[in-house]
Amino acid sequence: MHALVAETGTQNSGGMVLLLLPLALLAVMFWFSRRRQKQFAQAQSQITVGDEVTTTSGLYGRLVAMDDQTATLEVADGVQLRFDRRAVVPRSMVIEATPESNDKKA
Template sequence: MAAEGGGGAGSFMPLLMIVLLFVVMYFMMIRPQQKRRREAEQMQSSIGTGDEVVTIGGLYGTVTSVDDETVMLEVAPGVQTRYARPAIARVVKKVERVESVPEEVDAKE
């Protein structure tokens, strides 16, 4: 009878190991992947005219126009190609954008 009483506590150990395995997989694989995906989406949404970018195919170009779904790149003088936003791998050089503030004109009578 002593052997039967000790066997009940040991049955939770395999279940605990499986749960621990899933927790480790979440923090080591799934969570970092979600973070990289969010950063890529943020970078792709912040692309603007004049930025130098690299596509996932390794093509360097300068952004000439941006649409909701596409980006026009100038890859050589006078040569423009159209790419989907997700095809942009990274921004090489970001152009500082200065928001134009309308100057107030002093009205002198």
């Protein structure tokens, strides 16, 4: 009977590892997500008028005005668009594809 108890205990600890592994992976993913959010917020707080920026949807422009709620971008000579400030990030946060990296994929 002791052998049966010992065998059952071993199976339960193996099952416990299988349950804890996804939780550990989820915790790591959450940590990376929070880290990225902090970097994003810090970058947004450092934006000033005159900076080259992009929106979260990919529109590039130069920041010409900004308040607590909105950011105004000049996207072409005389063409200004207003955005929610949270949608504007420094251009340095965007990883741009270069012709060399596109050639390597082919």
